[in-house]
Amino acid sequence: MDNNRIIAAFTQGQLKEEKPNFSIGDTVKVYQILLEGEKQDKQRIQTIEGTVIAMHNLDKNHSDDISSSFTIRRISYGCGVEKTFPYHSPLIQKIEVTRKGSVRRAKLYYLRDRVGKASKVKEDISR
Numbered sequence: 001m002d003n004n005r006i007i008a009a010f011t012q013g014q015l016k017e018e019k020p021n022f023s024i025g026d027t028v029k030v031y032q033i034l035l036e037g038e039k040q041d042k043q044r045i046q047t048i049e050g051t052v053i054a055m056h057n058l059d060k061n062h063s064d065d066i067s068s069s070f071t072i073r074r075i076s077y078g079c080g081v082e083k084t085f086p087y088h089s090p091l092i093q094k095i096e097v098t099r100k101g102s103v104r105r106a107k108l109y110y111l112r113d114r115v116g117k118a119s120k121v122k123e124d125i126s127r
Contacts, residue, residue, distance in 0.1 A: 014066060014088055020094075022097045023052070023055075024105070025103035026099065027049065027097070028052055029048070029049045029095070029096040029097075030047065030048045030095055031047050031093040032047075032048060033091045034091075049098065050072035050083075051073050051108070051111065052071070052108075053082070053107065054071040055071075056069045066088055070087060073112075102123065
């Protein structure tokens with residue numbers, strides 16, 4: 001059997017069925033499962049809320065690519081924190097959109113230089 005077919009068959013089982021509808025500029029709340037303890041037998045859910053500043057290998061139709069990911073940015077105690085999540089990770093319980101954003105860029109890396117109200121993304125009230 002061809003190696004590409006083996007890899008494709010394995011990754012099809014890893015893909016998520018539900019696909020939340022979010023895009024760049026949206027404020028999302030990501031519910032992430034954290035494993036704790038020495039044997040990592042304890043679980044808890046941590047929520048991280050921030051603005052989506054980039055999507056990698058992930059388009060509007062949410063194509064079935066195992067390497068797709070998204071990056072969110074938030075301000076924590078006056079310091080900017082960015083975290084990249086694999087889209088099809090089994091450790092992500094759910095993604096909840098709290099606010100839709102209206103942007104004209106595909107990547108919002110310019111938000112790294114902004115502070116305070118200037119770092120906000122305008123809300124899209126038409127969606």
